[in-house]
Amino acid sequence: MSKKAQEDQGEDQHARAAILARELRIVFSNLKRRLREQATAGDLTxxxxxxxxxxxxxxxxxxxxxxxxxxxxxxxxxxxxxxxxxxxxxxxxxxxxxxxxxxxxxxEACRELIDASRIAREDRLLAVIEAKLTPAEQDELARGLKLLQRLVD
Known part of the structure; x- marks a missing residue:
């Protein structure tokens, strides 16, 4: 492979990674917003x-x-x-x-509220995963989670 072809390939990979970074940010922002909608924080600021x-x-x-x-x-x-x-x-x-x-x-009362809120958000995610993803897509999501975990480690 020529030096020019290697440089072009490197630029393509960089551009793809930049697109992935942007899309991840958007997806996680939307997911975070949806999960917050499930929160029962009452009148807390x-x-x-x-x-x-x-x-x-x-x-x-x-x-x-x-x-x-x-x-x-x-x-x-x-x-x-x-x-x-x-x-x-x-x-x-x-x-x-x-x-x-x-x-x-x-x-302890606050910890119970936090736990209940987490359970509600996880239940919501469970319902959405089961409703919108096939078993094969759920397997794909599981593989993707392993990659995401590597990003945060």
């Missing part, structure tokens, strides 16, 4: 949902850490956390490493 999601993924944190991670002032995060505490979704305990600080964590 986006900031409150972000805090709950962060505490669920990474465990307890201080108001200061949450504020820094969300890019807001500690006073603003304090108001967000106060509303979550009033709703019974988070609780504070003294930080064992620094008793002056309070570590926030999810309550």
């Amino acid at each position: 986006l900031s409150q949902l972000a805090v709950l999601s962060r505490l669920d993924r990474e465990g307890p944190a201080t108001v200061s850490n949450l504020a820094r991670e969300q890019g807001v002032r500690p006073q603003s995060m304090g108001a967000t956390v106060a509303a979550l505490e009033a709703a019974g979704l988070v609780r504070g305990t003294p930080d064992p490493a620094d008793g002056r600080q309070t570590l926030l964590s999810l309550t």
Whole structure:
């Protein structure tokens, strides 16, 4: 193969990869939106949902850490956390490493809500997969998931 042909092939592969990246972003954005439609978050704000999601993924944190991670002032995060505490979704305990600080964590009631929400989203996906994909397409989707997992590892 000539050098020019190799360069053309490399450019074609790059263009194909760029198209795949764009299409993946669009598909995942649409999927995420559809799954959010299934959520039962009630009247929670986006900031409150972000805090709950962060505490669920990474465990307890201080108001200061949450504020820094969300890019807001500690006073603003304090108001967000106060509303979550009033709703019974988070609780504070003294930080064992620094008793002056309070570590926030999810309550058991919040964990149950999160679990129920996840189950509802998975049930929705199950119903859509069974309704719209043949068994062969489901096998193809399973193979694709292995590739997607490699992208995030």
